[in-house]
Amino acid sequence: MLRKIGMLAAFITAVPAVAQSSPAVRVPPEIGAAYARLGKAMMAHDANGVRAVWAEDFVVNAPNNMVLHRDEVIAAMERDFLDYRDFRKHISFVGEKPEVTVVMGYDTMVPTKGPGAGKQVMRPFTDIWTNRAGTWQLIARQATIAAAR
Incomplete structure (x- = not known):
């Protein structure tokens, strides 16, 4: 498991300092708010804040072709492996x-650690959200590093 976590550094969602969408795209306010809560929690390394947004059964298909579960990603965050600039x-x-x-x-981000550190990375993603007991939670994510400059 430690090998999995070590390979995560540039692969998991850190959530935006700035969110942009094309003019025709409308992000539901509840999901926009959930992204904001997740971003604050990730930046503060607040595991409970992340757990509040990621469903208990959350999984991510990371760019390194590994499927990781919520607790594996949170462990990487708590070990300070997930740091991004811009x-x-x-x-x-x-x-x-x-x-x-x-x-x-x-x-788009610049990882400060791990693969691609110091270079701008573009990472296409697909996020799957569901409403459970009146709260929007992220249940799955796929992310791929498409380019590093």
Whole structure:
């Protein structure tokens, strides 16, 4: 498991300092607020804040082709492996269904540690949100590093 966590450094969502979306894309306010809560929690290394947004069964298909569960990602965050400079989320699609909302786009960031440290990285993503007991939670994420400069 330690090997998994060590490889995470540049791969997991840190949530935006700046969120941008194309003019035709409308992010539901509840999900926008959840992204904001998640961003604050990640930056503060607040595991309980992250747990409040990520569902207990949250999984991420990371760019290193590893499927990681919520507690593995939180452990990496608590070990200070997830640090980014100039993080921005660009949202290009929001698909609302009765049970889930799908958000797609790409993140740009500069990791301060791990693979790509010091270089701008573009990472396309797909996030799957669901409403459980009146609260929007992230249940799955796929992220791929597309380019590093």
